[in-house]
Amino acid sequence: MDNLIVAAVILLFVIIFTAVNAFIICGICDEIIALIDNGELNSALALWEDKRLYISLFVRDAEIDAADCAHFTAPNDETAASRFRESICEIRDTERLCFSNVF
Amino acid sequence: MAVIVLRAFIFYILLTLMMKLMGKRQIGEMQLSELVTTVLLSELAVLPITDSDIPLLHGLLPLLMISSIEVIVSYICRKSERFRVILNGNPITLYENGKFIEPNLTKARVSADDIEAQCRINGFAKMNEVDCVILERTGKMSVLPKKSQKPNQSGE
Missing domain, CATH: 3.30.240.20 (bsu07140 like domains)
Structure with missing residues (x-):
């Protein structure tokens, strides 16, 4: 019975933690995308730098590196914003719980 | 290299604790759900150990979830004859x-x-x-x- 209670608590924790975390990461990504769309690239970059460590705990290194490289390679590049936006979208879409991701 | 070694240690501790939680049946004669769980656990543990690109939590959380589900399923099997028959025949x-x-x-x-x-x-x-x-x-x-x-x- 003790093991059952421990297992139930662990299962509940995992489900809630995963759901909340996915929601948080999607929210952060949406905020960054909104800043980019409003032309506030520096604010978007600052927010990314601030949340990068947290996001890196749950997202593959390749996707994190893609977001980093998108703006580091060419700071004055006009396409940097769109590359950065695409990489953030990729992270958001990967974390989102939707039919296409599951299947 | 240090990352891989540390991850291996973490998963070793976690797998041992999960096996302890699931009981001796897991290492004795296994039924269908127990065999599935054991195979899944080993596969889940290997991926983050060998590929440092994968976050540690990508292995930890599924491992915890599957172990917990196995304990709950075992409890239900013990309490319900019908469920036991459906699952294990x-x-x-x-x-x-x-x-x-x-x-x-x-x-x-x-x-x-x-x-x-x-x-x-x-x-x-x-x-x-x-x-x-x-x-x-x-x-x-x-x-x-x-x-x-x-x-x-x-x-x-």
């Missing part, structure tokens, strides 16, 4: 009263040769010494002797 009688039960052999995908081999392993030289052979839920065969018979012991 029923024992199947393969040989009884001197005859192989062909429909059950087909159902279990077992041949008469397999049954005879299992009887020999259990110390019975001939099938007429055996009362019945049952395929248990764990996949092992139980060979029950006729009341007048005893299996031949090694060295006798």
